[in-house]
Amino acid sequence: MTDEDLEILNEFIAESSELLDEVETILLDLEKEDAKESAPDSDSLNKMFRAFHSMKGNAGFLDLTMIATLTHHAETLLDKIRKGTLKFSREHIGLFLEVTDFFKTVLEQLSETHSDTGFEEQAEEFARRLDESSEPKKEEDDFWGNVGSAIPIEESAPQESAAAPAADDFVNQFLVDSKELLDKLETDILALEKNPTNRQLSKDVFRNLHSLKGNAGLLGFQDIATVCHQAESYMETINDSEKLSSAEQINFLLEIVDKVRQAVEEIPQNQTGAIPDKEDLLKKIQEKLESFSAGLEVPQQSVPPKEEKSDPDKKAEEKPQKQTSPEQERSVPQTPPKAKVQKPHQKPKSGHSKTAGEVIRVDVNKLNKLMDLVGEIVIAESMVSNFPAIRMNDAPDFEKSINHLKKNIRELQELSTSMRMIPLSGLFRKMMRLVRDLSVKSGKKVELIIKGDETEMDRSVIEHISDPLIHIIRNAVDHGIEPTEERLRAGKNPVGQIILEAKQVGSEIWIIVQDDGGGLNREKILKKAIEKGLIHGDGSELPDNRVWPLIFKAGFSTADKITDISGRGVGMDVVLKNIEAIRGRVNIESKEGQGATFQLRIPLTTAIIDGMLLRVKHSMYAIPILDIRETIQVRDSNVVKMVDGQEILSLRDELIPILRIQELYHIPGKRRPIEDGIIVVAESSGMRVSIFVDEIIDQQQLVIKPIPSYLEEREGISGCSILGNGDICLVLDVANLIRLAEKMEIYRE
Numbered sequence: 001m002t003d004e005d006l007e008i009l010n011e012f013i014a015e016s017s018e019l020l021d022e023v024e025t026i027l028l029d030l031e032k033e034d035a036k037e038s039a040p041d042s043d044s045l046n047k048m049f050r051a052f053h054s055m056k057g058n059a060g061f062l063d064l065t066m067i068a069t070l071t072h073h074a075e076t077l078l079d080k081i082r083k084g085t086l087k088f089s090r091e092h093i094g095l096f097l098e099v100t101d102f103f104k105t106v107l108e109q110l111s112e113t114h115s116d117t118g119f120e121e122q123a124e125e126f127a128r129r130l131d132e133s134s135e136p137k138k139e140e141d142d143f144w145g146n147v148g149s150a151i152p153i154e155e156s157a158p159q160e161s162a163a164a165p166a167a168d169d170f171v172n173q174f175l176v177d178s179k180e181l182l183d184k185l186e187t188d189i190l191a192l193e194k195n196p197t198n199r200q201l202s203k204d205v206f207r208n209l210h211s212l213k214g215n216a217g218l219l220g221f222q223d224i225a226t227v228c229h230q231a232e233s234y235m236e237t238i239n240d241s242e243k244l245s246s247a248e249q250i251n252f253l254l255e256i257v258d259k260v261r262q263a264v265e266e267i268p269q270n271q272t273g274a275i276p277d278k279e280d281l282l283k284k285i286q287e288k289l290e291s292f293s294a295g296l297e298v299p300q301q302s303v304p305p306k307e308e309k310s311d312p313d314k315k316a317e318e319k320p321q322k323q324t325s326p327e328q329e330r331s332v333p334q335t336p337p338k339a340k341v342q343k344p345h346q347k348p349k350s351g352h353s354k355t356a357g358e359v360i361r362v363d364v365n366k367l368n369k370l371m372d373l374v375g376e377i378v379i380a381e382s383m384v385s386n387f388p389a390i391r392m393n394d395a396p397d398f399e400k401s402i403n404h405l406k407k408n409i410r411e412l413q414e415l416s417t418s419m420r421m422i423p424l425s426g427l428f429r430k431m432m433r434l435v436r437d438l439s440v441k442s443g444k445k446v447e448l449i450i451k452g453d454e455t456e457m458d459r460s461v462i463e464h465i466s467d468p469l470i471h472i473i474r475n476a477v478d479h480g481i482e483p484t485e486e487r488l489r490a491g492k493n494p495v496g497q498i499i500l501e502a503k504q505v506g507s508e509i510w511i512i513v514q515d516d517g518g519g520l521n522r523e524k525i526l527k528k529a530i531e532k533g534l535i536h537g538d539g540s541e542l543p544d545n546r547v548w549p550l551i552f553k554a555g556f557s558t559a560d561k562i563t564d565i566s567g568r569g570v571g572m573d574v575v576l577k578n579i580e581a582i583r584g585r586v587n588i589e590s591k592e593g594q595g596a597t598f599q600l601r602i603p604l605t606t607a608i609i610d611g612m613l614l615r616v617k618h619s620m621y622a623i624p625i626l627d628i629r630e631t632i633q634v635r636d637s638n639v640v641k642m643v644d645g646q647e648i649l650s651l652r653d654e655l656i657p658i659l660r661i662q663e664l665y666h667i668p669g670k671r672r673p674i675e676d677g678i679i680v681v682a683e684s685s686g687m688r689v690s691i692f693v694d695e696i697i698d699q700q701q702l703v704i705k706p707i708p709s710y711l712e713e714r715e716g717i718s719g720c721s722i723l724g725n726g727d728i729c730l731v732l733d734v735a736n737l738i739r740l741a742e743k744m745e746i747y748r749e
Helices: 003-036 042-061 067-080 089-112 120-133 169-194 199-218 220-239 248-267 278-294 312-318 364-385 388-393 397-419 425-442 459-480 485-487 522-532 544-552 570-579 735-743
Strands: 421-423 446-451 456-458 496-505 508-515 585-591 595-603 608-616 619-624 627-630 639-643 647-651 654-660 678-682 687-692 696-704 716-724 728-732
Touching: 003 042, 003 089, 042 067, 042 199, 042 364, 067 089, 067 120, 089 120, 169 199, 169 425, 199 220, 199 425, 220 248, 248 278, 248 397, 364 397, 364 608, 364 696, 388 627, 397 421, 397 456, 421 425, 421 459, 425 446, 425 459, 425 496, 425 654, 456 459, 459 496, 459 508, 459 570, 522 544, 544 570, 544 585, 570 735, 608 678, 608 687, 608 728, 619 716, 639 654, 678 735, 687 735
Parallel strands: 446 496, 619 728, 654 687
Antiparallel strands: 421 456, 496 508, 508 595, 585 595, 608 619, 608 696, 627 678, 639 647, 647 654, 678 687, 716 728
């Protein structure tokens, strides 16, 4: 069993345990109704039905035959009770409680051995008792007496008029599950395009469509269920033939995924899951089915399954029912194939996956609150450790205790941060689809290679890097990768290559986008920069690390013509703004004819940083340690004074503009000579600035808080922090300060 299979199995166990706990609670509440002699409410019965139905679908997907079969018997009994054809009794409550306990026992073994074998006889006995309980009882046996008349219950099968979806947690869970299924569908379809003979990928696409159809049908999202049902028929036809998956079929499957994804995303607004052009889409599927069937040359029966021995029983188990509609499917017992994961002799690899009992679901708002509280604890620790009265007493064990407290708080901070971390695999998978679509549009052959997508990052940070990645990859395809003919002339592989890699380096996550195209054109960039007045002279003296960042200027583009993909000069400025908003940096390397590399360096968390405290007169400021390159004291002879008052630091043959914080923020006081202060050389995205301050105080952890709305906004400030003595310091935004230094507006006021 692979690690991925084990993760899926553990997720099933955790979710099933939650569903069984919910069923048990509902049953116990219903038992209390006996004293009140009131009929069971439809909502409780519907929730139990959905719970067993969800377990059945998930177990079927994992090929857990026994669990899938028994849950089908349970939901069949509940369906009769829901529809009012059978009255609920004490016998039913007792039986369902026994079934629930039985499932919990099975899940415990499944968690330990990854097998549900050994319970077959008990499962058969429960199935028999459930079937017997489905028979109508005498009136006097009714749990609620004459009160328990037929109950009008919502129909579970999707109706033609699209039944109203349940307004509860099931809809939210459906949205989460559907997005995961759609992402998996997209990934598998793209993989199928590269490996059209891979039958396993085809089957995976079919299963995911089937799961999506079942989930949508359960909640009454008729359009999604119908389209997925027809799509799985189309996929089944492809699987039953010897024909390879063509580009046309792949395009059509991706079009279906896009339509369904749009409908799923609009459910929170319209609550219907409607697909506006559903009829046209269904007609198109039908036409493709007919044309595909007409072109089959080999009868279906004569096509032997590849890489498998002929087994009629296995074929009968695995082959889906062609004529089963979404409406009929709910009343037709399904026997899932033999379990692939049921091998008792297999033991999980230690250290790779968590067991189901170790996994719980936590509301992200609670995690955000936890991060806020950790930040407050960091502030409180700083206040205690710097409290003057304690410091003056010279307590011998105080320093030892404070260091122990700091260590524990640091571990708490790292733990709370890790709880918000999610893998980058979901974001990277979306880039696969992007490259594929761009490749088709541009007429170029481009391949995306993904590395390190298991790397985890704060979920709030991932939202900020999605757009930058899209723009970088879009430009790599349109501007970087050359046309096929040009690549062949240069002796390159006709298929362009883009590598998307993620890795953790210290307290940063590095996301690297590297292409093997023609690289950035230095001459074109300089020419455009001169036209826009961004540089003085011809720029020939500028090093590459000062030229490449020019492409991030708004409206900057070196494209000879505007295309559907890029060329308007909007997009790359978004890259820099989004990355700087999370205190990240962008580095660029490029070699003519060999390609370009964009390196996004992003801090693990943006809530708490290691900062250097600086004093300017009586004001306190801080700079993130990651942005500081060096701190030095310089002589007046190292500073070049320009005619307009600008000061430039000459440092190892590099000219770096100097910003005086006192003058930048109009702090009262006499101007200090350059030799009496400290120069902090800071860097962001390959650009540097020298910040002149009076004194460096200390290095410490800082909790970043936004500037209060009632204060006037100042350029170059990204937030504020509370120090240990209760004072407030402002956190400097190095990227913004560099832009100010380029304009040198502060010296012209």
